[in-house]
Amino acid sequence: MRRLGLRGRLMLLGTAGVAATLAVGGLLLVLALKFALLRSLEDTARHTANDVAELAVAGELADPVPSGGTGVVQLVDGDGRILAASIGADRLVAVLRPADLDRARTGRTIILHGPEGTTLVVAAPAHGVGTVLVAVSARDAEQTVGALRTTLLVAFPVFLACLAAIAWRLVGATLRPVEEARARQRAFVADAAHELRSPLASLRTQLEVAAHLGEAADPEELLADVARLGRLTDDLLLLARVDERASARRDPVEVLGLVRGLRARYPTVAVTGSAQSTTGDRGQLERIVANLVDNGLRHARTQVAVDVSRDGPQVLITVTDDGPGIPAADRERVFGRFTRLDGARGRDGGGSGLGLAIVRELVAAHNGTVRLADAGPGLRAEVRLPRLGGPAETADRPARP
Incomplete structure (x- = not known):
């Protein structure tokens, strides 16, 4: 991470955050669409089953059973024998096995998986007659969800790449003054160190010579170097306060x-x-x-x-x-x-x-x-x-x- 530089680190973190957000958002979108489509199919099938059950109880059910184009409709008795069916429905074998039929009679939706896709089956009681079964295919819903998933898998990387390119330029433009300021600060620190070294070196030289010769150092020269060092320190402190934009009195x-x-x-x-x-x-x-x-x-x-x-x-x-x-x-x-x-x-x-x-x-x-x-x-x-x-x-x- 340190080798990437400030701009690279910001881009990596930002892009990773956006990618995670897009992934979670896309997943939630796919799941929400799938749930909504399956719920709509289930409601439609249950509404058809209730209508057919009412006709069967009233003795007005035609044969073949009208399905309204929603799927396959069967009317079965208590033993699972088919009493009536819609056009295209099997008249010999019920769409549900006995165990699944008992579960459907409790109001549960049975989901069947086959070579042609997923099928939803619901049941409605026709009291005194039997049970109405309605089976609807979820293939169209699955295809819709699949198309959305494919679109997101293709579009999200492209969108993320475009967003990263734009962000790279914006981050670069934003950080450019900061990078210039860092370069200026480094140059300033280097220059300040160089300027401070001169009077310090002079003081050290005079003291070392005096110690070597066993003589006292010239106080005037020492004071001159100390004064120069003090002025330079005061100037640096003043510039530091100004750089911090400390508000001046008005x-x-x-x-x-x-x-x-x-x-x-x-x-x-x-x-x-x-x-x-x-x-x-x-x-x-x-x-x-x-x-x-x-x-x-x-x-x-x-x-x-x-x-x-x-x-x-x-x-x-x-x-x-x-x-x-x-x-x-x-x-x-x-x-x-x-x-x-x-x-x-x-x-x-x-x-x-x-x-x-x-x-x-x-x-x-x-x-x-x-x-x-x-x-x-x-x-x-x-x-x-x-x-x-x-x-x-x-x-x-x-x-x-």
């Missing part, structure tokens, strides 16, 4: 004030714009801006600028740097996890390759969009978030500090 947030609140962390970054509000998690919105600013500072030649403005029903946050920029063909790829470019923009400056991936996930969690554009020179990151009705956009934009 509080009103004034975006320009949020950006200005980061000045202590980024004193060289120019902030301009107008008061605009959105709803969301303030900490996650700060992380979006901080990641974009960190990315800009790693690659800027002279400055990074942040601007907040209104773009129709959205709040537009732009983070611009004057660095080497990113080729248009790579601007979508850099949002992948652990993605680094080969050019000047991709030279490692302390980043883990998760910054822009976190930005995209957090922006998507706030029902927004993010894109990269050419700043000529440099790169401009544009984040658009749903705008909350708040202070109108001011005509005068604050000057750079």
Whole structure:
């Protein structure tokens, strides 16, 4: 079962379940039809026997006995001798043996099996005259049931094969995003393990060298590796929470004030714009801006600028740097996890390759969009978030500090 894969296992279980259901349903259908046809024959024969018995008691029974085309009719006395019979019926031998005749007189239906098929025989008492026997052939009913059984045996495999083919495509289409997600998860785990290995290996090397030489390890280098390891762990945990679609808080947030609140962390970054509000998690919105600013500072030649403005029903946050920029063909790829470019923009400056991936996930969690554009020179990151009705956009934009 494990070798079949998820799609194969689902198909095997589903097809087996459908096949079992069809088999049970087909069997019940055949049995129900057979019971209904035989019951109908029995009722017809008993009705004919009662009518003939009434005529015999009234002394109005003709000879040959009218059968109405339902089968063979015989009128026998207490010793089993034939007193009257329908056209085509044996006038010398009764259709039932004495033992079976006694059972039929109790109201039971006698079933006879012969070379020509099954025959049903019923009896009705003609008081003071004898017993009326009516025998009807079940051959037509058996042929009808046989035809249905053959049809089901042919049709069910064809139907099951068609259903399995359709289900195979539907299951494949349904599982395709799951398989892509599994592949992405495996790649993410592999990349995460690789990234975690570097600072751990550095820490281990420094400690082993220090132990070998009998000297204390450089605390600054150790702290730098520990800090890098901590940042990477925090980023991975944040992505895990976002992947679980944990609902973010939906509080009103004034975006320009949020950006200005980061000045202590980024004193060289120019902030301009107008008061605009959105709803969301303030900490996650700060992380979006901080990641974009960190990315800009790693690659800027002279400055990074942040601007907040209104773009129709959205709040537009732009983070611009004057660095080497990113080729248009790579601007979508850099949002992948652990993605680094080969050019000047991709030279490692302390980043883990998760910054822009976190930005995209957090922006998507706030029902927004993010894109990269050419700043000529440099790169401009544009984040658009749903705008909350708040202070109108001011005509005068604050000057750079």
